[in-house]
Structures are given as structure tokens and as C-alpha cells.
Amino acid sequence: MSSDNRGQWKSKVGFVLAASGSAIGLGNVVFFGSNAYSYGFGAFYLPYLIALFLVGVPVLISELGLGSMTQRSFPPSLARVGGRWGELAGWWALLNASFITMYYITILSWVLGMFLGAFGPLWGAETATPGFAMESLANPHGFFFRMISSPWIIVLVFVVWLLNLLIVRRGVTSIEPVVKVFVPLMWIFMIALIVRGVTLPHGEEGVYLLFTPDFTIMGDPAVWRGAVSQIFFSLTLGFGVMTAYASYLPRDADQINNGIVTACLNCGFEYIAGLAIFSLLFAFAIVPSAGTLSMIFFVVPEGIASMPAGVKVFGVLFFLLLVMAGLSSSISLIEGLNCALIDKFGWSRRKTLLVSGCIGLVGSVCFALPVIMDPDLSWDGTLGFTLIDLVDHWSFGYGLLIVGLVECLLIGWVLPIEKLRQELNYNSRFHLPKAFNGLIKVVIPAALLFVLVTSGYQEVRDGIYGFAAHRPHWQQLLPFAAFGVWLVGTVGVAVWLTMKPASAASHAADRAGQESSHGI
Amino acid sequence: MESRQRSGRRGRRAAHRRPARGTSKSLAAVLLLMLAALAAPRAAAQEMAIRADDERPLRGQAVRLTVTEDGRPAAAARVSALYRPNSHTEHRTELAPVDSSGTVLWTPEYTGPVTLEVRPAGAEPGPDGAPVPPAATLTVAVRYGSLPPSGLFIMVLAGLLLFGGAAVSMLLLLRPPDHIPPSEPPST
Numbered sequence: 001m002s003s004d005n006r007g008q009w010k011s012k013v014g015f016v017l018a019a020s021g022s023a024i025g026l027g028n029v030v031f032f033g034s035n036a037y038s039y040g041f042g043a044f045y046l047p048y049l050i051a052l053f054l055v056g057v058p059v060l061i062s063e064l065g066l067g068s069m070t071q072r073s074f075p076p077s078l079a080r081v082g083g084r085w086g087e088l089a090g091w092w093a094l095l096n097a098s099f100i101t102m103y104y105i106t107i108l109s110w111v112l113g114m115f116l117g118a119f120g121p122l123w124g125a126e127t128a129t130p131g132f133a134m135e136s137l138a139n140p141h142g143f144f145f146r147m148i149s150s151p152w153i154i155v156l157v158f159v160v161w162l163l164n165l166l167i168v169r170r171g172v173t174s175i176e177p178v179v180k181v182f183v184p185l186m187w188i189f190m191i192a193l194i195v196r197g198v199t200l201p202h203g204e205e206g207v208y209l210l211f212t213p214d215f216t217i218m219g220d221p222a223v224w225r226g227a228v229s230q231i232f233f234s235l236t237l238g239f240g241v242m243t244a245y246a247s248y249l250p251r252d253a254d255q256i257n258n259g260i261v262t263a264c265l266n267c268g269f270e271y272i273a274g275l276a277i278f279s280l281l282f283a284f285a286i287v288p289s290a291g292t293l294s295m296i297f298f299v300v301p302e303g304i305a306s307m308p309a310g311v312k313v314f315g316v317l318f319f320l321l322l323v324m325a326g327l328s329s330s331i332s333l334i335e336g337l338n339c340a341l342i343d344k345f346g347w348s349r350r351k352t353l354l355v356s357g358c359i360g361l362v363g364s365v366c367f368a369l370p371v372i373m374d375p376d377l378s379w380d381g382t383l384g385f386t387l388i389d390l391v392d393h394w395s396f397g398y399g400l401l402i403v404g405l406v407e408c409l410l411i412g413w414v415l416p417i418e419k420l421r422q423e424l425n426y427n428s429r430f431h432l433p434k435a436f437n438g439l440i441k442v443v444i445p446a447a448l449l450f451v452l453v454t455s456g457y458q459e460v461r462d463g464i465y466g467f468a469a470h471r472p473h474w475q476q477l478l479p480f481a482a483f484g485v486w487l488v489g490t491v492g493v494a495v496w497l498t499m500k501p502a503s504a505a506s507h508a509a510d511r512a513g514q515e516s517s518h519g520i
Numbered sequence: 521m522e523s524r525q526r527s528g529r530r531g532r533r534a535a536h537r538r539p540a541r542g543t544s545k546s547l548a549a550v551l552l553l554m555l556a557a558l559a560a561p562r563a564a565a566q567e568m569a570i571r572a573d574d575e576r577p578l579r580g581q582a583v584r585l586t587v588t589e590d591g592r593p594a595a596a597a598r599v600s601a602l603y604r605p606n607s608h609t610e611h612r613t614e615l616a617p618v619d620s621s622g623t624v625l626w627t628p629e630y631t632g633p634v635t636l637e638v639r640p641a642g643a644e645p646g647p648d649g650a651p652v653p654p655a656a657t658l659t660v661a662v663r664y665g666s667l668p669p670s671g672l673f674i675m676v677l678a679g680l681l682l683f684g685g686a687a688v689s690m691l692l693l694l695r696p697p698d699h700i701p702p703s704e705p706p707s708t
Contacts, residue, residue, distance in 0.1 A: 009696075012693050013694070016690070016693065026618070037604075037607055038606075038607045038608050038609075039607070039608055040604065040607065040608075040609040041632060042670075042671060042674065043606075043609065045678070046674060049677075049678055053681075136679060162619060202576050202663060205576075205631075205661065205663045205664060207630070207667075207675070208664045208666075208667045208668065209631055209632050210662075211671040211672075211674045211675040211678070212631075212664065212667075212671030212674070213670055213671070213674060214564060214630075217609050220608075220609065222608050223608075223609075226608070236595065252699045255690075257689050257692055257693050257695070260685055260686075260689045261685075261686055261689035261690050261693060262684035263685075264681070264682045264683070264685040264689065265686050266683040267682050268686055269682050271678060271679065271682055271683075281633070282632075282633075282661050284631070285575065285576075285633060285658050285659045285660055285661040286659070287605050287606060287633045287635055288606060429692050430692075473540065485599075490584050499523055
């Protein structure tokens with residue numbers, strides 16, 4: 001493996017912006033608002049804040065520490081801790097993240113479509129919906145459904161993949177200048193949206209709603225489960241990305257500080273995104289639908305459309321912000337896998353991009369399939385929409401948290417954690433207390449186990465997600481097929497990649513890394 | 521329409537049975553949005569309507585709701601307030617029946633979005649206990665009026681922790697490395 005393939009961050013700021021850009025994505029703008037609404041506004045925020053400091057920051061610091069200590073991507077890093085089983089867990093995490101990347105890019109292509117629509121047609125009263133039972137639908141719903149059921153969406157998927165590959169074509173060397181522009185712009189755009197939101201009549205009430213705790217609701221375990229899940233997704237934990245990014249830093253990088261600044265910037269962005277979204281929500285008394293995507297595609301556009309002036313400007317601004325946020329996250333997801341393939345097989349970056357890009361593109365196209373499932377839309381929009389929903393359930397609902405659990409157990413008990421804590425403290429101005437060990441070894445695994453067991457119990461009780469006997473013919477098989485593809489595509493391919501012999505360069509890098517990282 | 525209502529109950533069950541993570545529940549999103557769109561013409565056909573004297577009422581302060589049918593005061597209708605609709609924490613409160621002038625007083629218990637639903641008096645719930653679809657709805661947003669002290673505390677605390685933490689960490693990160701205080705080397 002040549003060092004040219006791996007590269008290194010040119011500046012600390014570049015790394016922090018890339019790591020925070022990876023963490024700041026659609027999850028901050030959309031899913032945070034949606035989860036905060038779903039779990040009782042202020043009743044959600046306090047558990048979210050607690051989960052950030054008790055779960056998010058420690059796991060983030062561990063992932064970063066692992067990356068810079070080993071100078072390797074996620075699978076070889078975990079392999080140094082847990083041998084073959086560790087490597088298997090690492091590949092599984094990356095492949096699970098790859099499924100998420102595929103549909104994340106599909107969603108990003110929808111966002112791109114909305115961005116283009118924001119220049120005009122999105123703000124019309126309604127859009128014709130040929131192929132559906134209703135001849136037309138009020139916007140933004142009409143525009144959205146027309147767009148996702150059009151073959152043109154495939155073109156947008158190609159465009160988004162092309163943008164991603166262009167940005168990651170030279171690894172961190174080409175990623176760094178892009179995030180240096182994107183991340184500050186995202187903050188500026190979001191602040192502009194907040195100013196507009198809170199200055200609307202009663203917009204400030206949305207802010208009160210977001211932060212005022214409701215202790216009667218906070219007793220519900222579901223609220224805590226939602227908060228832990230949000231933190232995991234929001235900080236890009238369990239994706240293997242942070243380890244990959246940190247592996248491009250020098251071994252003596254201050255990862256405690258990096259972790260704190262990344263987590264604070266990420267959740268600070270969520271703080272202001274919450275202000276913007278909730279002020280709009282309140283000012284226009286909009287009720288989001290139960291789904292998370294409705295916030296991004298319907299609620300906020302509805303709010304913007306109701307503004308007395310500047311509809312197009314704020315609409316374009318909002319979707320441009322989402323495109324940038326989505327890209328800064330998707331490039332990190334792609335880089336996480338690329339970094340691991342280069343590390344293990346010593347491939348050139350060009351070959352790695354070609355392989356991962358082609359497979360990813362095919363996956364994203366599948367998730368964008370514009371076949372209309374039910375013309376009445378009483379069940380779902382398109383085949384792509386259904387596939388996203390089904391695969392997301394497994395890769396997101398279970399995959400990330402299982403990775404987090406395994407990672408904590410490996411680092412906490414096998415490494416062991418005290419070794420990592422000493423190494424992190426040695427290179428940092430902040431010193432982690434001994435309680436950090438307890439968090440990684442016991443508290444966080446217990447919290448993740450609780451979330452997984454309660455979710456699994458619901459699964460067993462209600463049957464496999466998505467199965468409904470009323471669905472016509474072949475559609476009944478979709479939930480099983482989605483689960484099967486996800487299982488084989490993650491576990492099966494992870495076993496195959498683990499068994500494949502590593503390149504000689506990879507072995508040499510492993511040996512050199514082990515010698516200089518105190519035996520880890 | 522019947523099949524659409526059945527789908528709606530399925531969708532709601534699906535939405536409640538899984539945690540809200542990531543893009544999950546997009547299915548229920550589409551479903552519920554479409555149900556809302558489909559419910560609108562139905563409401564129009566019955567020509568029931570509801571309006572509130574104040575669509576941004578204060579919590580704990582009574583507000584008069586007026587229900588009309590074919591433009592005249594509805595004599596037999598029931599109104600329910602659905603707090604935090606479409607969330608895991610939604611809460612429904614049935615109000616007293618409307619009086620002969622089609623009005624009822626409602627004192628909001630919780631802040632946030634509330635959907636006021638009107639149903640004909642005597643409408644029985646469905647076989648699975650689900651309420652019949654409303655004949656008319658109105659969404660209002662209940663206000664605090666001023667920022668409660670607990671909300672102010674959390675807002676300031678979170679702001680200080682997040683932005684203060686980011687600022688301090690960033691400054692320390694950018695300081696030259698020779699300022700790092702000496703510490704014990706890790707045991708190997």
C-alpha cells in the first residue's frame with residue numbers, strides 16, 4: 001500500500017471540518033427535527049443532550065483514537081484488537097454503511113431534484129401526477145411524487161454519484177478543499193434560515209417548544225431510545241468513517257480534542273437546525289406526518305411556501321444546504337469503504353473508486369426505481385421508496401447499533417480500554433477520567449443492548465417488518481427479499497472479504513503500525 | 521375509500537411499531553400524507569367545518585371553537601383535540617359536545633401543534649377501536665406565551681456546552697503543540 005493512496009490531512013482545521021462535515025448531514029437537518037417532534041420536543045432534547053455526552057462523545061473518541069493509533073481503516077483496526085473476528089466486524093460495519101450510502105445517495109438525488117424544482121415549479125399550486133389515481137396533487141407533494149416516479153430521477157442518481165466520486169477521487173487531498181467551502185457555507189445558510197424562522201409571527205414559540213422539558217413524557221423509554229439512536233446516526237458512529245478519517249492524521253493527534261470539537265460542532269448545528277425547523281413548524285402550525293422524510297420534502301417546503309416574501313430564495317437556500325450537507329456526509333461514507341479496500345488489498349485509488357462506485361451506483365439506481373407501486377398511493381409511492389424503507393429498517397435500525405455494541409465490547413474488554421485511554425491522554429490537553437472506561441465497557445453496551453432488545457422484541461411480536469398480507473402478488477416477497485439481500489450483502493460479503501488474503505504491503509503496514517502503536 | 525382507511529390503520533401500526541431512526545417510517549409518511557389529502561374531499565362533501573377564535577391560543581386559556589355544517593351551526597358534533605399528532609407521544613382529549621349554537625370551549629392542556637377533529641355525534645369507533653375519520657379538522661399551535669424558566673435553562677446550557685465546547689476545543693487544537701502539558705506515557 002503506498003502512502004500516496006492513503007494521503008494525509010494537510011491541516012487540523014481540514015480534518016475537523018471534514019469530520020464535522022461527515023457528521024453534519026441530512027440527519028442533522030431533517031432527522032433531528034423529526035425525532036424531536038416525534039418524541040415530545042423538549043422531552044426529547046434533554047435525553048438527547050445526556051446521550052451526547054454519555055454515549056456519543058466517548059464512542060466517537062474511541063473510534064478516532066483507534067484510527068490514529070493504528071493508522072488503518074476500520075477492519076484492520078478492529079483486527080488488531082480482536083483478530084479475525086474483529087476484522088469481520090469491521091467489514092460488516094462498512095458493508096452495512098455501504099447499503100446506507102446507496103439509499104442515502106438516492107435520497108440525495110431527490111433532494112437535488114427538489115433543489116432544481118425550487119427555482120420555479122415546486123412553488124406552483126399543484127403538479128400533474130400522471131399514472132396516479134389523482135390527476136394532480138398540491139405541491140410540494142405533487143412535485144415530489146411526480147419527480148420520484150419519473151425515469152429522470154435515475155439521471156440525478158448518476159449526477160450525485162459522479163459528484164461524490166469527483167470529490168473523493170484523490171482521497172483526503174481532494175476532500176479537504178471541498179469541505180472547507182461546504183461546511184462554513186452550511187452554517188451561514190442555516191443561520192439565515194433561523195433568522196427568517198424566528199422573526200416570523202410566533203416563530204419564537206417553536207424555540208420554547210424545543211427546549212422546554214416535559215418530565216411526564218421523559219419517563220417513556222422510547223424517548224431515550226430515540227435520543228440514543230439520533231446521537232449514533234448524527235455523529236456517524238458505527239459507520240467506520242471516523243476511524244478511517246482519523247487514520248489520515250498523525251499518530252500523536254489530539255483525538256480527545258478532535259472528538260469534542262466534532263461532537264460539539266455537529267450537535268451545535270443540530271441546535272440551530274432545530275431552531276429553524278421548529279420556528280417554521282410553529283409559525284405555520286404545520287403537523288408533520290409520522291415519517292422522517294416528510295420533514296425534508298414536505299414540512300419545511302410548506303413553511304417556506306407560506307412565507308410572505310423570498311420564497312424562492314429561501315427554498316433554493318434550504319435545498320442547496322441539504323445538497324451540501326448530504327454530499328459532505330456521503331463522501332465520508334464512500335471514503336470509509338475505499339480506505340479499507342486500499343488498506344487490505346493495496347489497490348490503486350482509481351481501481352477502488354471504480355469498483356465501489358459501480359456497485360454503489362447500481363444499488364442507488366435500485367433504490368430509485370420509479371415503478372409506481374400503488375397508483376392510489378394508499379400504500380407507497382414507488383418501488384424505490386419501498387426498498388429504501390425495508391432496507392433502512394435493517395441497516396439503520398439494527399446494523400449501526402450492533403456495530404456500536406461490538407465495537408465497545410472489543411475496545412472495552414479485549415483491547416483493553418485502559419490502554420486506549422492512556423494513549424489518548426498522552427497526546428491530549430484534556431485527560432479522560434477513569435469513568436471513561438466504565439462508559440465504554442458497561443454503560444454504553446448496556447444502553448445499546450436495551451435499544452436492540454426492545455426493537456427485536458417488537459420485531460418478533462409483530463412479524464418481519466413490512467410484511468402485509470394485503471399486498472398484491474410479488475410485493476409480499478419484498479420484505480423477505482430485502483432482509484435476505486441485506487444479510488447476504490453484509491454478513492456474507494464480510495466473511496468473504498475477511499477470508500481473502502491481504503496484500504504484502506498491507507501486512508508490512510500492519511507490522512510497522514503494531515510496532516509504533518505500543519503493540520496495538 | 522374503505523380500502524384506503526384500512527391501509528391507514530396498517531400504516532399507523534407500522535409507524536408505531538418501529539423506532540424512528542434515519543429514513544425509517546418513510547412509508548408511513550407517504551401513507552399519512554396521502555390520507556390527509558384524501559380526507560379533504562370527504563370533509564368537503566359533508567360540508568362540516570371548524571374554526572377557532574384564536575388559532576395560536578395560549579396554554580391554559582379557554583378558546584371558543586365553532587363547528588358548522590352546511591354553513592349553519594352544527595347541532596350534533598363532537599370535537600377532540602389531538603395533541604402532538606403523528607408523534608410517539610400523541611395524546612387525545614375529547615371535548616364536551618357542541619351546544620346548540622355549534623360552539624364549545626376548549627382549554628389547551630399542552631403546548632405545540634394540536635389537530636382539532638370534528639366527528640358527527642354518535643359516530644361509533646371502528647371494529648378495532650380506531651376512531652372514525654374526522655369530518656373536518658383544524659390545526660392550531662398552542663403557545664407558552666413566554667419562555668418557561670426550565671426551557672431557558674436548557675437552551676442556555678445546551679448553547680454553552682455545544683458552542684462553548686466547540687470554541688474552547690478549537691482554540692486548544694490550533695495552539696502550537698509545544699504547549700501540551702507533559703503527562704505520563706502510556707504503559708505498554
